[in-house]
Amino acid sequence: MGKALIIGAGGVASVVVHKCVQVPDVFEEICIASRTKSKCDALKEKLDGGRTKIQTAQVDADNVDELVELINSFKPDIVINVALPYQDLTIMDACLATGVHYLDTANYEPLDTAKFEYKWQWAYREKFEEAGLTAILGCGFDPGVTGVFSAYAQKHYFDEIQTIDIVDANAGDHGYPFATNFNPEINIREITANGRYWENGEFIETPPLSEKRVYDLPEIGPKDVYLLYHEELESLAQNIKGIKKIRFWMTFSEKYLTHLRVLENVGMTSIEPINFEGQEIVPLQFLKAVLPDPASLGPRTKGKTNIGCIFQGVKDGEEKTYYVYNVSDHQECYREVGSQAISYTTGVPAMIGAMLLLKGEWKKPGVYNVEEFNPDPFMEALNEYGLPWQEDFNPELID
Amino acid sequence: MGKALIIGAGGVASVVVHKCVQVPDVFEEICIASRTKSKCDALKEKLDGGRTKIQTAQVDADNVDELVELINSFKPDIVINVALPYQDLTIMDACLATGVHYLDTANYEPLDTAKFEYKWQWAYREKFEEAGLTAILGCGFDPGVTGVFSAYAQKHYFDEIQTIDIVDANAGDHGYPFATNFNPEINIREITANGRYWENGEFIETPPLSEKRVYDLPEIGPKDVYLLYHEELESLAQNIKGIKKIRFWMTFSEKYLTHLRVLENVGMTSIEPINFEGQEIVPLQFLKAVLPDPASLGPRTKGKTNIGCIFQGVKDGEEKTYYVYNVSDHQECYREVGSQAISYTTGVPAMIGAMLLLKGEWKKPGVYNVEEFNPDPFMEALNEYGLPWQEDFNPELID
Numbered sequence: 001m002g003k004a005l006i007i008g009a010g011g012v013a014s015v016v017v018h019k020c021v022q023v024p025d026v027f028e029e030i031c032i033a034s035r036t037k038s039k040c041d042a043l044k045e046k047l048d049g050g051r052t053k054i055q056t057a058q059v060d061a062d063n064v065d066e067l068v069e070l071i072n073s074f075k076p077d078i079v080i081n082v083a084l085p086y087q088d089l090t091i092m093d094a095c096l097a098t099g100v101h102y103l104d105t106a107n108y109e110p111l112d113t114a115k116f117e118y119k120w121q122w123a124y125r126e127k128f129e130e131a132g133l134t135a136i137l138g139c140g141f142d143p144g145v146t147g148v149f150s151a152y153a154q155k156h157y158f159d160e161i162q163t164i165d166i167v168d169a170n171a172g173d174h175g176y177p178f179a180t181n182f183n184p185e186i187n188i189r190e191i192t193a194n195g196r197y198w199e200n201g202e203f204i205e206t207p208p209l210s211e212k213r214v215y216d217l218p219e220i221g222p223k224d225v226y227l228l229y230h231e232e233l234e235s236l237a238q239n240i241k242g243i244k245k246i247r248f249w250m251t252f253s254e255k256y257l258t259h260l261r262v263l264e265n266v267g268m269t270s271i272e273p274i275n276f277e278g279q280e281i282v283p284l285q286f287l288k289a290v291l292p293d294p295a296s297l298g299p300r301t302k303g304k305t306n307i308g309c310i311f312q313g314v315k316d317g318e319e320k321t322y323y324v325y326n327v328s329d330h331q332e333c334y335r336e337v338g339s340q341a342i343s344y345t346t347g348v349p350a351m352i353g354a355m356l357l358l359k360g361e362w363k364k365p366g367v368y369n370v371e372e373f374n375p376d377p378f379m380e381a382l383n384e385y386g387l388p389w390q391e392d393f394n395p396e397l398i399d
Numbered sequence: 400m401g402k403a404l405i406i407g408a409g410g411v412a413s414v415v416v417h418k419c420v421q422v423p424d425v426f427e428e429i430c431i432a433s434r435t436k437s438k439c440d441a442l443k444e445k446l447d448g449g450r451t452k453i454q455t456a457q458v459d460a461d462n463v464d465e466l467v468e469l470i471n472s473f474k475p476d477i478v479i480n481v482a483l484p485y486q487d488l489t490i491m492d493a494c495l496a497t498g499v500h501y502l503d504t505a506n507y508e509p510l511d512t513a514k515f516e517y518k519w520q521w522a523y524r525e526k527f528e529e530a531g532l533t534a535i536l537g538c539g540f541d542p543g544v545t546g547v548f549s550a551y552a553q554k555h556y557f558d559e560i561q562t563i564d565i566v567d568a569n570a571g572d573h574g575y576p577f578a579t580n581f582n583p584e585i586n587i588r589e590i591t592a593n594g595r596y597w598e599n600g601e602f603i604e605t606p607p608l609s610e611k612r613v614y615d616l617p618e619i620g621p622k623d624v625y626l627l628y629h630e631e632l633e634s635l636a637q638n639i640k641g642i643k644k645i646r647f648w649m650t651f652s653e654k655y656l657t658h659l660r661v662l663e664n665v666g667m668t669s670i671e672p673i674n675f676e677g678q679e680i681v682p683l684q685f686l687k688a689v690l691p692d693p694a695s696l697g698p699r700t701k702g703k704t705n706i707g708c709i710f711q712g713v714k715d716g717e718e719k720t721y722y723v724y725n726v727s728d729h730q731e732c733y734r735e736v737g738s739q740a741i742s743y744t745t746g747v748p749a750m751i752g753a754m755l756l757l758k759g760e761w762k763k764p765g766v767y768n769v770e771e772f773n774p775d776p777f778m779e780a781l782n783e784y785g786l787p788w789q790e791d792f793n794p795e796l797i798d
Contacts (some may be wrong), residue, residue, distance in 0.1 A: 177664035262661035265576035267689045276680070276688045283689055289675045290666045290682055 002358040003029040005074055005100075005381035007061055007091060008082035010037035010103065011298075011339050012140070016082055016246050017043055017054075018337040019385060024051035026355045030231025031074045033057040034083070043393040046338075061087040066267070067094035076100055080354050085109040085116070092124055092135060101133055101363070103353050105346055107231050116231050118369075125367045135367040139353035140346035141230035141307055142168055142248075144251075145387070146379045147371035148349075149309045149324045150240055155375060157322050160242040161313040165398045166230065169251040171220045172303040172330045172340065178259040179292040190250075191260055196229035197247040198237045209257070213250065213398050217306045218390065219327045225249035225398075235369035249398065263287065265351045298340045301330040305341045309394050323395030336386065345387065401757040402428040404473055404499075406490060407481035408438035410697075410738045411539070413503065414746025415481055415734035416453075418440055418784060423450035425754045430473045432456040433482070445737075460486040466493035475499055479753050481746070484508040484515070489521055491534060500532055500762070502752050504539035504745055506630050507715055515630050515729040517768075524766045534766040536673035538752035540706055541567055541647075542631035545784070546770035547748075547777045548708045548723045549639055554774060556721050559641040560712040564797045565629065568650040570619045571702040571729045571739065577658040578691040587668050589649075595628035595679055596646040597636045608656070612797055614648065616705045617789065618726045624648035624797075634768040648797065662686065666710075697739045704740045709794050722794030724785045735785065744786065751780040 004027055006016055013032065020027040030052055032040040040056035048054055059070050061083045071079065071094055081091045082103040088108035095102040108120045121137055128135045138144055146166050154161055180187050211227035214294035230248035238247055263269050268287045273280040308325020326345070333344035353370065356362035362373045370378075382389055403426055405415055412431070418424040429451055431439040439455035458469050460482045470478065470493055480490045480503040486626055487507035494501040507519045520536055527534045537543055545565050553560055579586050594605035610626035631645035636645055662668050667686045672679035680707020725744070732743035752769065755761035761772045768778075781788055 036566060171444075178661070258657060259661050259665065262577070262658050263665065266658065266662065266686070268667065268686075270689075272687060276685060281675075281685070283685075285668075286675055286680070286682075286685055287665070 001025045001028060002077040003027075003075065004078050004080055004354055004358075005029075005031045005033060005071060005076035006080045006082065007033050007059065007087075009034035009036060009043060010082070011343035012041055012347045012350070013082045014290060015339050015343050016018055016080055016350050017047060019348055019351035020354075021047050021050045021052040021054070022352070022385070023355060026358055027052050029053040029055075029057045031057055031070075031076065033059040033070060035060055042355070062090055064090050064093045064097070066227055066239045067091060068097050071095070071098040071100055078103060078354050078357055080350055081105075082350060086146070089120060092121065095133065095135070096124075096127055096131055099131065099133065101357055102128075102135040103139050103350060103357065104137060105144060105350050107138055107143070118231070118234055121367060128299075129366040132365045134363050134365060135359055136353050136357060136362065137369050137374075138232060138235070138386070139350050139370050141205050141349055141387075142166060142230060143235070144346070144349040144353075144370055145326065145382065146307070146309055147236060147239075147369055148373075148375045148382075150236055150311075151371040152374070152375035152379050153309070153311045153322050153324065154240060158311065158313040158315050158320060161311050162176065162243065163245040163312045163398065164243065164247075165238060165310040166232070166246075166248045167215055167217065167225060167306070167308055167310065167325075167398075168230075168249065169215075169217050169220055169223050169225070169306045170342065171217075171223065171251070172297050172301045172305065172342075174292070174297045174301045176292050176297075178256070179297055180294065188260060188264060190228065191226075191252065191257060192264075193229070195227040196233070197227060197245070198233050198243070199245045203233075209252075213249065215398060218325065220304055220306045223251040224254065225251050232369075234300050236371060239369060247398070298334055298338070301334070301340045304329050305345060308389075309344065312397065321393065321395055321397065323392040325392075326382070326389045335387075348385055348387050349378075352378055352385060355381065400425045401476040402426075402430075402474065403477050403479055403753055403757075404430045404432060404470060404475035405479045405481065406432050406458065407485075408433035408435060408442060409481070410742035411746045411749070412481040412744050413442055414736050414738050415479055415749050416446060418747055419447050420449045420451040420453070420754075421784070422460050424748070425757055426451050428452040428454070428687050430454045430475065431647055432458040432469060434459055457639070461489055461491050463492045463496070466490060470494070470497040470499055477502060477753050477756055479749055480504075481749060488519060491520065493687055494532065494534070495530055498530060498532065500740075500756055501527075501534040502538050502749060502756065503536060504543060506542070511525065516571060517630070517633050520766060522693055528765040529674050531764045533756055533762050533764060535752050535756060535761065535772075536766060536768050537631060537634070538749050538769050539687075540748055540786075541565060542634070543572050543745070543748040543752075543769055544650060544781065545706070545708055546635060546638075546768055547772075547774045547781075548788075549635055550711045550770040550772070551708075551774035551778055552723065553639060557710065557712040557714050557719060560639055560710050561642065562644040562711045563635060563639070563642065564709040565631070565647045566614055566616065566624060566705070566707055566709065566724075566797075567629075567648065568614075568616050568619055568622050568624070568705045569741065570616075570622065570650070571700045571741075573691075573696045573700045574694075575691050577655070578696055579693065580695050581695055587659060587663060589627065590625075590651065590656060591663075592628070594625060594626040595632070596642045596644070597632050597642070602632075604634070608651075608747075612648065614762035614797060615795055617702070617724065617791070619703055619705045623652040623653065631768075635770060638768060638770045647798070695739070696716065697733055700739045702737060703728050706744065707788075709796065711725075711796065720792065720794055720796065722791040723788055724791075725781070725788045727786065732785075740785060747784055748781075751777055751784060753782065
């Protein structure tokens, strides 16, 4: 049916590639491209032999000319961007220049600020519309499936959704006293940044980790969840008509927070170099060297994730609640695609979004967030491609 | 009256020197000697101008010949050893070779083991006796004053002491989230080593920090106290006749323990070098470089210490309890001698022990722990020289 250029060669890209080759009628040809071609070649080597033809390429995704050249040479129908969020705009520019559809999983974030917002990408709406091209933004799990869940709830169960609580729980255990899945600097930022939620038409800030609840998650059990800002709040606030309140909750264990706080207290997370025996060393860099290699966590992580949305609203004049969620098992994900659930839950929806676009079901000229498309074929595909969802019409609510 | 050679130039040595010059009739001349003469000179400069004559010298306290040469040149009546515990034996050897009395504040500890025991120093008993010389061991606060307190209780209040609980509380606050007064490696060892206490003629081991109580300390309030091994248990078990049980308790805050445990968990307290950008770096060394300089803590430490002994026993056929303790204030100590209470409470008793020896009140040929001398003049001197004690005849007991 079509050709996809996948930019990126990290954990999520690996999942996307694994899943694309499971649907060779849709993804007849793919090209895996990243700054380090050897990583793409390693991926290709693992997956060659199926019906999908795989090629690889070297590309600097910061460079529009290089991207245009690669696209013109491979001639894909869609670019699946699972590179760094800093590179969204250069890749969108290259898609416009070459007439190719676009999909990503995380919104653009300028390198020099810590602020993620859709405004830079939404500014491309007219350009994509005029070019007759579709750009699908934030098509991972959260953002991504959380938007699809919201559109599905809206379509089938509510006349008006009043509140959405997104709950993202990772109950994985890697067996180390402390390790981070990714850059500890980002983890620190997550827990030291102000929270933010949408209520009655505006965003309200809360002190870092000040809003805490205990939520009893299906298949996981009761966990501490903390209110954070997350990028889908911005688009859902605009796209779910009549919405009064949207909050995002993430689990952090007391142990995890204690470790991060202590390391911050003693200065080990600082990015200011200190003088050590006549040499300038950044404490955070040294900490990374002491901590377990994030790449070593995959095979040893046990337990499950549970990500879902709890809705409150009105249907036929009656109060109504609805909870839809996916539970993924780290070890099952690892067995299937060689990545644990964090990457899996992000990569599978990216493949599904690209598939629906190629099939024409999610094709409409412009720049869109996922909740602006028909959720039904996506919900079906989640069940088919490894992220089955479950429903609860009488869920515990978060006060 | 006499001349004292003070070996060491650290925090405790500084206190000893400050206090000696307050008693110029006893300490007519002192010599401050250490590996780094400039430190001794700096001390001398601060204190010159009183009636005590001060000189300084460079000496390697590991080297008996160097020590003998220095002693023969200065001709002291006593050597006050406030150098490293590894150097007790070389200094005792030099004292024997030159016919000079000896006093220290911490028992000998071989460099290659973590075990402190009196056996190495007690082996010098006959030699000192035959030479007509006095060696006073462990004359700081604990060991030291805790032994004097025990002898005093025995002499004045009990026919038989059955139990002693030594409680060492430091409620000082330096205002940092975490810092160590000394080597973090030693702190780690303290909290990860088994506890040990004396009961019915033998030592009983307990898992690290497994014995915890809350004790309400005068002028400090309720604190978590943990059972540890401490060196005076060995000598008190031998010297307090009829004793059934001796325990040592030290305060650690939950915050302090959490910081140490996290740093241990992530590997930052390891002494195994790791490869960092092609270079071998010991994590503990790097941690030390990140933590506040221990020397910076003195001027900013507020709050008090409380160290004392709780006795239970029998007098005239009646059950009796007795608690004697000293409370010191970090800032008052710092104002008086430029060191906070940890060094102050160790240095003052060393000066007092040396003074009593020079006055002939604590002079008897042989090697002795402090509880083997008459406690009365020492108790008087504590009140006079900055470590006043208080008594409670109805103290809270530790179960």
